[in-house]
Amino acid sequence: MSILTWGWKKILLRALAVIFIIYVALVIYRAFHFWNLEKTNKQVEKIHSTKLTLDDVFGRNLPPDPGAEADKTVVGIDANTNGIRDDVELAIFKEYPNSAKTRAALLQYALALQMGVTQSIVNTTVVDKVIGEQSRAGFCIADSLVPRETPESDRSNTDVEKIDTFIDFIEDRQFNTDTREKARKDFYKNIGNFANSVKDEECDIDYSQLSN
Numbered sequence: 001m002s003i004l005t006w007g008w009k010k011i012l013l014r015a016l017a018v019i020f021i022i023y024v025a026l027v028i029y030r031a032f033h034f035w036n037l038e039k040t041n042k043q044v045e046k047i048h049s050t051k052l053t054l055d056d057v058f059g060r061n062l063p064p065d066p067g068a069e070a071d072k073t074v075v076g077i078d079a080n081t082n083g084i085r086d087d088v089e090l091a092i093f094k095e096y097p098n099s100a101k102t103r104a105a106l107l108q109y110a111l112a113l114q115m116g117v118t119q120s121i122v123n124t125t126v127v128d129k130v131i132g133e134q135s136r137a138g139f140c141i142a143d144s145l146v147p148r149e150t151p152e153s154d155r156s157n158t159d160v161e162k163i164d165t166f167i168d169f170i171e172d173r174q175f176n177t178d179t180r181e182k183a184r185k186d187f188y189k190n191i192g193n194f195a196n197s198v199k200d201e202e203c204d205i206d207y208s209q210l211s212n
Helices: 002-049 067-071 086-095 100-117 124-145 157-174 178-188
Strands: none
Touching: 002 124, 067 086, 086 100, 086 157, 100 124, 100 157, 100 178, 124 157, 124 178
């Protein structure tokens, strides 16, 4: 009888040990889940709070030319820490020195594209929010630089070509190396359930504040 009792005790102890291990694993998993969720929420908050400013548009803190240093890393140089890569920012000012409205739209798009390589964590939530900002900036370019005759108007082929020219101008400079193009593709591999819609204001800058 005592042998049988001891046998049952061993079975019970093993069962309790398994339950304890499962419990500890669940606690660790939950702790990691909430830790990751908190980090993600902070990153999303940072994404939404990163906006273009009038100082950026008017070049009140333009960076020096980074020269050869510009292409040594994927992230590049951002000496004035405004979220826009310095060489891209300077290229916009060189190309459009007399149009603050054009600079505003293109700088916002460059800022949104740069977000794709500056995230501290990359998951579907973060990627979707960044793509949302890129989509918003794309709409800003289209509707501010190539406005429709009426909100319901279909765009002509000429209008689409103009929009593509502005977008290509930024993307050709933003993804000017094979490494940067690969980083872009790798980032988009993490896309989740992004819906291509813009609910917020398209442009960071109020265009009524710009005269040209």
